[in-house]
Amino acid sequence: MDDEWTEVGEWSSVDEADEHALVALAMRTDCRVMPKDDAFTLEVAPERAEPVRGEIELYAGEQERRPVPEEIIRPAGWGLALSWALALGVVHVFRETHPEIVRRGANDAVKVWQDGEWWRAFTALFLHGDGGHLLGNLLIGGAFCVMVGTVLGAWRGWALILLSGFLGNLATGWLHLHFDGPFRSIGASTATFGALGLIVGAGLARAWRQRRYGALKPLAVPLAVGATLLGMFGAGGVETDVVGHLCGWMCGIFLGLGAALAGAGRGVVRQVTGPLAAPQ
Template sequence: MNEKNPSPKNRCQKKLSAFANVAFDPSSCSHQNATLHLWQLLRYFQTMPTRTEPPPETETEASPWVEVAEFDSLAQAYDHGLVILAMGEACKVERDTERGTFALQAEPQPAPKIERELAAYADELSAPASARPFADWAPHDAGWPWIYTWIAALLGSFYMQVQHPTWSDWGASSAIPLFRDLQWWRPFTALFLHADLIHLGGNLLFGVFFTYFVGRSIGAGRGWPLIILCGAAGNALTDWIHYPDAFISIGASTAVFAALGILSGSGVAECWHKRPKLPLARVFAPLLAGFVLLGMLGSSNDPRTDVLGHACGFFLGTIAGAISGFYQHASAPAAAP
């Protein structure tokens, strides 16, 4: 039967039903529709007059409602009412004028399930920040002394290059001297040499950014040795791929992209540890983000850019970061029940 003048209660139920149908029906769900109906629902609640005394219900309008929660403010009741709507159940708010509280009511059949869900929601809100998901993404200090030491080493090495040009010839990563003459130090020393100020400035800028987050995520004492080792190993791997052709490279960029790889690998390990709560796509999202940054920052049309060295540093850093992350979780003490 069509109603020309529906009661406020019926209008409220229709708006709640419309929002639930749009927001939680996979066949018709869209972000815009759900947001629109939620906005209309909240606007309706704000403009809906509050009754001091509920009007008597007729036999046809009477329905059994049970109280599932009680709140001091109307905003709290509406906030928890959205939890019930997310479950696909109906609810309403009634004001107790004597006590000055607001009762959140639901239908009797789903009431026990709703009470458990509201209790879980309350526990989540009251949990300390350290117990919430991803609140411990940065459990360590950045390790600024390590960063300052690295900056000083790069600046000092560049000054020595200017004063003694033969430093580049002696310390550059070169395939033939490394594998034929066994000059093992070259992959390491090449990380501290640069072609010019622009080359040095770019590596300092992105290096500080990535190494800062490596220190925050896995600790500077563990992260910096991995950065240097993966950077040197990336140079050696690049030389091995080019050998026996003559190949020479310098720059800290291999270590910089190793730091990016460490972030990606440790991020995958962290998400894998939380995989019961995350979809598989979210678990490997840090790796995808690392590939995107590698493509944006590590590639160039300049023939002098060592794209292969960047990729090797990132590849080895990702492996090292993943191993470090899994080891960190495996060696962490079990949480108390």
């Protein structure tokens, strides 16, 4: 009988009405969706109408506040990537004829932390031991850096890449000086793995935003992927600076996580309104 049902809401599509019917069903309330002119209504028993209306209003408010992941591909900054590659190439050619720049620009733990030559942690990123060393950073590092551009934006992403390399070199020098002794290093690999860390950090931020009632399992996925790639590309070779790779990666994670959570990664998550999913 029609008088046994009371309308509690009206929506323009049957999908929206069905979605809100889940609210009533979650309350253990029988309901039905009925067509009405060009819309669809949700109906329940009269004695359940007010509680269901109140729950639907709360559900609508929750959906308006919920951040929704949006797959936006930002410009990767190929121009900046090519400029970076060109800069590394030019410095390497110059190094062949002026080998003293390695002595003056290497990341030297003693000179950085005891003599205050902080700029070495940055200039070391542009110096490489040989062509193979340079090529490896251009190929592997270039892929990671372009990925960062698609997630955080070209200019912001490259600024964070260089910052993660700089901070990673500082941390590496400090650790070696206090636990191992004098240490010198060159190469862009600290920034390369900083870029990988930025991707992981942005992924962690995204997983955190998508959590529901403390379901934190998605956080393990980007972290595990990042750790795997670090092990594959950053922990081999006799002269490989594993500590530097790890420090760059960790700095990248914290910078990427902080940038995304602070709103810098707007290309990853944005606010929208409207019904999205059934309440848990």
